Amino acid sequence: MIRRREFMIGAATAAIASPTVLRAQEVTTIKMGALKLIHSIAPHFYEKFTPTGYKVEVIPFESPTEGKNAVVTKSVDFGMFGIAAATLGAAAGEPIVVIAGACNKGMAVIAGKDSPIASIKDLKGRKVAIWPGSTQEVFILERLRMEGLSIRDVTPIRVSFSEMHLALARGDIDAYVGAEPGPGVSIASGVGKLVEYPYGTAMGGLNMVFGAHRDTLSAKPQLVKVILDIHRRASEHAMKNPSEMAAMAVVKLGQKRDAIDVSVPNVELTWKFGALEIQQAKTYAEYMLQLKQIRQLPDFANFFDTRFVDELAKQV
Numbered sequence: 001m002i003r004r005r006e007f008m009i010g011a012a013t014a015a016i017a018s019p020t021v022l023r024a025q026e027v028t029t030i031k032m033g034a035l036k037l038i039h040s041i042a043p044h045f046y047e048k049f050t051p052t053g054y055k056v057e058v059i060p061f062e063s064p065t066e067g068k069n070a071v072v073t074k075s076v077d078f079g080m081f082g083i084a085a086a087t088l089g090a091a092a093g094e095p096i097v098v099i100a101g102a103c104n105k106g107m108a109v110i111a112g113k114d115s116p117i118a119s120i121k122d123l124k125g126r127k128v129a130i131w132p133g134s135t136q137e138v139f140i141l142e143r144l145r146m147e148g149l150s151i152r153d154v155t156p157i158r159v160s161f162s163e164m165h166l167a168l169a170r171g172d173i174d175a176y177v178g179a180e181p182g183p184g185v186s187i188a189s190g191v192g193k194l195v196e197y198p199y200g201t202a203m204g205g206l207n208m209v210f211g212a213h214r215d216t217l218s219a220k221p222q223l224v225k226v227i228l229d230i231h232r233r234a235s236e237h238a239m240k241n242p243s244e245m246a247a248m249a250v251v252k253l254g255q256k257r258d259a260i261d262v263s264v265p266n267v268e269l270t271w272k273f274g275a276l277e278i279q280q281a282k283t284y285a286e287y288m289l290q291l292k293q294i295r296q297l298p299d300f301a302n303f304f305d306t307r308f309v310d311e312l313a314k315q316v
Helices: 002-025 042-049 064-072 083-091 135-146 161-170 182-189 214-219 221-240 242-253 257-266 275-290 307-315
Strands: 028-035 054-061 078-082 096-105 107-112 127-129 155-157 175-179 192-196 206-213 267-269
Touching: 028 042, 028 064, 028 221, 042 054, 042 221, 042 242, 054 064, 054 221, 064 078, 064 083, 064 096, 064 206, 078 083, 083 096, 083 135, 083 206, 083 275, 096 214, 096 221, 096 307, 107 135, 107 161, 107 182, 127 161, 135 175, 135 206, 135 275, 161 175, 161 182, 175 182, 182 192, 182 257, 206 214, 206 221, 206 275, 214 221, 221 242, 221 267, 221 307, 242 257, 257 267
Parallel strands: 028 054, 028 078, 127 155, 127 175
Antiparallel strands: 078 206, 096 206, 096 267, 107 175, 107 192
16 A cells, blocks of 8 residues: 555656656756857857747857858758858859858958058058958959959068968968957957958948858748847947957957957847848859859849848837
8 A cells, every 4th residue: 555655646746746857857958059259159148038949059160161151961950151152152053051150240351560561552562361252352453343453462461360360470470360259359459450440332241141051041931030139139238338349259259358458349149130231242252253253143032031031120
């Protein structure tokens, strides 16, 4: 009789506990790709705004191409990368879709502190570090064109973004077209000076976008809505609290606070992607085609899908 009573109590306890175990198993993990740049700092704030039943795992990538490829191969559910990487993929027929904005600006033309270089025109005849296939490359080539110059008027040096500051410090180059926090490091350390923030083209400050695989949009629309709302809240929070953005960047990027403080004002975290951004992206693609970085324009009807972000905009 005692054993039967113990059994009944144990069964009742298990029945009460089982729903809790079941709920714990129902947590949905969202894999979010982010670059190791301040442009991609928003995902590190996602935890603050993730609703019950979901968990966001931030997967870091060294380059925009790696981040884009992870989305294409479904290694991650969503990712942030430059418009250049996204356009290259779409133009090659990859199922990459831009569904929201991620970061505008975040780039700069930097020269040695004591250099006579004070404008884009002054780059003529100089050794300039440019990362091939990057968003920054298209911007600087257009700025050169606007000033009556071309890439043939400078000596382009292939240097990764993370090495540009060091190359300038060593004197290996005269200037570079970099991505934050590199420019912030150069300015804060006294090694470099700002020549220009290259946002005066028809592409504006367009830089990084929020992408997904085409299959994800059709198979998991609710997941798309959830992550975009998290992304919106995190981006807006970071922009309203620049000191928090800087502190997070120091922790995640390993940069000194004085350099990050210079970089933050040059970074615009965003989630919006409307008519203006679409036009800027199309203009960007046209430039890439002219530069023969792509063989054909992407199928824009499939490359951009703003229905989720448009719906989100109506709710806020």
